[in-house]
Amino acid sequence: MRDAAVYTGRAAVRAGVLVTGTEVLTGIISDRNGPWIAERLRELGVDVAMIEVVGDRPADLLGALRHMEAEGVAVIVTSGGLGPTADDLTAEIVAEFCGREMVLDEQLEQRIFAILEPLIARWPDADPVAIRAANRKQAVIPQGATVLPPRGTAPGLVVPALRPGEGPTVVVLPGPPRELMPMWEDALTSAPFRRAIAGAQPGEREIVRLFGVPEAQISATLREAAAAGLELAQLEITTCLRRGELEISTRFAAGSRGHYVSLLSFIEERHGEHLFSRDGSTIDEQVAQLLAGGETIATAESCTGGLLAARLTERAGSSAYVLGGTVAYSNDAKSGVLGVDPQLIERHGAVSVEVARALADGARRSFQASVGVGITGIAGPGGGSPEKPVGLVCMSVSRGLGEGRGELSLTRRTQLPGDRTAVRERATTVAMHLIARVLRGESD
Amino acid sequence: MRDAAVYTGRAAVRAGVLVTGTEVLTGIISDRNGPWIAERLRELGVDVAMIEVVGDRPADLLGALRHMEAEGVAVIVTSGGLGPTADDLTAEIVAEFCGREMVLDEQLEQRIFAILEPLIARWPDADPVAIRAANRKQAVIPQGATVLPPRGTAPGLVVPALRPGEGPTVVVLPGPPRELMPMWEDALTSAPFRRAIAGAQPGEREIVRLFGVPEAQISATLREAAAAGLELAQLEITTCLRRGELEISTRFAAGSRGHYVSLLSFIEERHGEHLFSRDGSTIDEQVAQLLAGGETIATAESCTGGLLAARLTERAGSSAYVLGGTVAYSNDAKSGVLGVDPQLIERHGAVSVEVARALADGARRSFQASVGVGITGIAGPGGGSPEKPVGLVCMSVSRGLGEGRGELSLTRRTQLPGDRTAVRERATTVAMHLIARVLRGESD
Numbered sequence: 016m017r018d019a020a021v022y023t024g025r026a027a028v029r030a031g032v033l034v035t036g037t038e039v040l041t042g043i044i045s046d047r048n049g050p051w052i053a054e055r056l057r058e059l060g061v062d063v064a065m066i067e068v069v070g071d072r073p074a075d076l077l078g079a080l081r082h083m084e085a086e087g088v089a090v091i092v093t094s095g096g097l098g099p100t101a102d103d104l105t106a107e108i109v110a111e112f113c114g115r116e117m118v119l120d121e122q123l124e125q126r127i128f129a130i131l132e133p134l135i136a137r138w139p140d141a142d143p144v145a146i147r148a149a150n151r152k153q154a155v156i157p158q159g160a161t162v163l164p165p166r167g168t169a170p171g172l173v174v175p176a177l178r179p180g181e182g183p184t185v186v187v188l189p190g191p192p193r194e195l196m197p198m199w200e201d202a203l204t205s206a207p208f209r210r211a212i213a214g215a216q217p218g219e220r221e222i223v224r225l226f227g228v229p230e231a232q233i234s235a236t237l238r239e240a241a242a243a244g245l246e247l248a249q250l251e252i253t254t255c256l257r258r259g260e261l262e263i264s265t266r267f268a269a270g271s272r273g274h275y276v277s278l279l280s281f282i283e284e285r286h287g288e289h290l291f292s293r294d295g296s297t298i299d300e301q302v303a304q305l306l307a308g309g310e311t312i313a314t315a316e317s318c319t320g321g322l323l324a325a326r327l328t329e330r331a332g333s334s335a336y337v338l339g340g341t342v343a344y345s346n347d348a349k350s351g352v353l354g355v356d357p358q359l360i361e362r363h364g365a366v367s368v369e370v371a372r373a374l375a376d377g378a379r380r381s382f383q384a385s386v387g388v389g390i391t392g393i394a395g396p397g398g399g400s401p402e403k404p405v406g407l408v409c410m411s412v413s414r415g416l417g418e419g420r421g422e423l424s425l426t427r428r429t430q431l432p433g434d435r436t437a438v439r440e441r442a443t444t445v446a447m448h449l450i451a452r453v454l455r456g457e458s459d
Numbered sequence: 460m461r462d463a464a465v466y467t468g469r470a471a472v473r474a475g476v477l478v479t480g481t482e483v484l485t486g487i488i489s490d491r492n493g494p495w496i497a498e499r500l501r502e503l504g505v506d507v508a509m510i511e512v513v514g515d516r517p518a519d520l521l522g523a524l525r526h527m528e529a530e531g532v533a534v535i536v537t538s539g540g541l542g543p544t545a546d547d548l549t550a551e552i553v554a555e556f557c558g559r560e561m562v563l564d565e566q567l568e569q570r571i572f573a574i575l576e577p578l579i580a581r582w583p584d585a586d587p588v589a590i591r592a593a594n595r596k597q598a599v600i601p602q603g604a605t606v607l608p609p610r611g612t613a614p615g616l617v618v619p620a621l622r623p624g625e626g627p628t629v630v631v632l633p634g635p636p637r638e639l640m641p642m643w644e645d646a647l648t649s650a651p652f653r654r655a656i657a658g659a660q661p662g663e664r665e666i667v668r669l670f671g672v673p674e675a676q677i678s679a680t681l682r683e684a685a686a687a688g689l690e691l692a693q694l695e696i697t698t699c700l701r702r703g704e705l706e707i708s709t710r711f712a713a714g715s716r717g718h719y720v721s722l723l724s725f726i727e728e729r730h731g732e733h734l735f736s737r738d739g740s741t742i743d744e745q746v747a748q749l750l751a752g753g754e755t756i757a758t759a760e761s762c763t764g765g766l767l768a769a770r771l772t773e774r775a776g777s778s779a780y781v782l783g784g785t786v787a788y789s790n791d792a793k794s795g796v797l798g799v800d801p802q803l804i805e806r807h808g809a810v811s812v813e814v815a816r817a818l819a820d821g822a823r824r825s826f827q828a829s830v831g832v833g834i835t836g837i838a839g840p841g842g843g844s845p846e847k848p849v850g851l852v853c854m855s856v857s858r859g860l861g862e863g864r865g866e867l868s869l870t871r872r873t874q875l876p877g878d879r880t881a882v883r884e885r886a887t888t889v890a891m892h893l894i895a896r897v898l899r900g901e902s903d
Binding site: 037038040041045049050053054057063064065066067068069070074075078079082085086253255313314316319320321322323324325327328329331332333334337338339340341342343344345347348351352381382383395396397398435436439 | 481482484485489493494497498501507508509510511512513514518519522523526529530697699757758760763764765766767768769771772773775776777778781782783784785786787788789791792795796825826827839840841842879880883
């Protein structure tokens with residue numbers, strides 16, 4: 016009944032993440048900062064108790080800060096509300112929360128102005144007096160706060176509790192991820208932040224990936240592992256389905272590596288043939304690495320409509336091995352552009368292993384690639400039949416080994432669950448795995 | 460300094476959204492339920508005060524519920540923690556929060572068993588006794604709660620405050636979106652939920668979309684509108700960049716439509732040529748509708764690597780007008796597969812308006828489509844030069860009007876900001892707008 020599960024221990028230092036901004040709360044833009052900050056905190060061995068999103072309202076901001084304090088967090092990290100406009104009020108509310116005065120930091124004001132000056136010069140309509148006034152606001156900060164240098168025009172802040180140990184330290188970061196992310200590095204090294212998380216034990220993290228195992232089966236395996244006496248309580252294990260693959264992420268204290276190694280052996284024993292990544296590498300990275308060894312690839316897609324080509328070319332440098340692809344959406348295109356025998360389509364239907372194989376060969380031939388991939392299927396919601404239901408996808412990978420040395424190929428017929436988007440995306444994942452297997456030398 | 464902005468009024472009935480699950484808190488899976496529920500509540504005229512994510516820990520769950528109560532919400536909607544395992548404890552904690560006993564609902568137990576029975580039958584290794592015991596847990600609910608029928612095996616709940624008016628009503632929903640979303644409809648019609656939101660005034664919502672206007676300029680326009688005396692305080696205006704387009708969403712009370720109409724006129728006056736959607740339709744919907752009028756389309760992509768074909772085929776029914784496409788990643792593919800003159804590439808470079816036009820014509824010819832699209836560019840991070848920097852994209856759309864009736868075409872050279880992923884995605888958006896314009900009869 017869940018798409019991911021976590022088996023967790025408990026760390027000593029707790030933190031809360033507070034994301035501010037009505038635009039985030041209303042879901043108009045989706046928040047990426049909350050999970051990102053939470054992940055960084057966990058890397059430090061800090062236990063994240065909650066992520067809360069509130070709008071730009073003083074009472075709601077203050078209420079959230081007090082709630083987190085009540086839940087016993089040592090650190091609160093906020094994102095957003097540091098801009099020059101009146102509804103940007105995080106610094107002020109944090110000062111109130113910490114019982115600190117707001118004071119103008121003149122050095123900071125000059126620093127911000129130095130950033131603005133060239134921008135004002137380039138913008139003829141701008142009113143420099145108004146802009147400077149608006150940005151002075153950004154130089155008014157809680158007394159005693161450590162300033163994190165602006166990455167845009169907004170400085171960040173680390174605001175310790177007024178009396179050490181009595182209340183959380185608040186790290187105040189701007190909302191735009193391109194400012195927040197580099198500023199986090201500065202927050203990390205600030206003295207009040209280091210003090211606040213002093214008790215945290217940074218752990219290690221290992222990721223493995225499986226393909227073709229239902230998540231319920233991994234849950235069963237973990238229960239068996241616990242029953243067999245493995246100390247899972249020393250490990251924080253999170254399982255998650257991503258693009259049709261199962262990711263198992265395990266965090267543990269440095270001293271608990273032995274428990275992790277035992278768990279990995281246990282998983283290998285039961286699911287060895289489905290465990291395709293022991294080092295956290297994704298199938299995309301593996302395929303890229305395999306192709307980089309002197310192969311070239313071309314695709315011929317029907318139901319995935321270009322998604323596989325788009326996925327293969329997502330990576331910088333992919334032009335070294337991706338020659339191209341064809342989206343053959345109509346039967347005429349399959350025959351005309353890729354040279355698939357129309358009789359083959361008539362005899363077996365466009366969605367068939369035979370046509371998938373012909374598409375793979377056609378792609379190889381058209382683009383003179385060493386590896387060809389063919390995908391044909393019924394993504395739905397229409398077009399299904401009792402013999403060929405929605406979700407049926409046939410795919411084939413063929414690979415020439417060079418003049419006179421023959422070829423390898425794998426061809427599969429698979430039934431994928433989900434709606435049109437899910438079928439299309441999962442089909443590309445299945446294809447990526449098929450490509451990797453052929454590149455490793457497998458063949459039907 | 461922000462990617463979206465909201466200009467908001469204030470509603471009378473407040474709500475909180477509580478997303479539970481360590482797997483969500485750890486960012487292993489990203490939460491879609493929180494923003495979705497918040498949006499549904501806003502449609503009802505309910506003001507969402509916060510979205511909070513907590514792990515599967517009793518104290519944190521209870522702390523979050525009490526925090527929301529303290530902030531004066533009339534309704535709390537929770538998602539997650541209704542499964543059969545021990546760490547699924549939302550119902551129990553909500554009962555404690557509301558001061559209600561947990562009781563076994565025997566009718567509900569039978570209902571859940573009826574759902575499980577066929578599943579158990581299909582699963583030979585399952586232990587029916589253990590499964591039935593685990594699922595009995597799901598039939599133990601807070602006394603006095605309204606049961607929302609299971610959409611998987613987990614029932615939802617609407618739990619009113621013990622004494623009417625003293626504390627929030629809690630709507631308890633399961634975590635999987637495919638269960639949560641349909642169950643929301645049942646929650647809506649339940650008597651205790653209706654009572655809890657009785658004071659809310661559902662408003663209206665209008666969306667318009669612009670393309671080619673920087674967000675800062677829209678902010679300036681909104682400030683001018685306010686200065687010109689428009690009553691923006693009666694409107695809740697949210698602006699947001701999505702796939703390179705600007706969306707302006709406006710909520711207002713039924714009586715304030717006049718203010719919205721004035722705002723729309725104001726925007727039309729200043730940005731009329733960039734306002735491509737007055738009814739909320741997306742460019743994808745517009746292109747699909749235009750193509751459905753008897754046209755067919757084919758693509759030839761270089762830097763976007765299949766993303767445009769994938770976007771065009773995203774929609775069910777697109778096979779009626781998408782014939783196919785070619786990803787011509789290498790120069791050889793551009794010449795060999797699409798018949799682009801190699802001398803043209805040599806003279807102007809692969810990234811040039813001339814080659815974009817030849818690609819568009821090649822796509823039309825190869826697939827015998829009425830409309831052809833060609834895209835060539837430098838997605839980066841490598842491959843840029845002073846004359847042709849990363850982000851330069853050339854594209855062309857050509858459309859044959861039928862035998863002897865000539866053709867229309869638009870060809871553009873554009874410099875796109877951002878990283879590889881952003882350049883590739885924005886290029887598809889620019890192409891979609893170019894396609895729409897040619898289909899509406901424009902030509903260079």
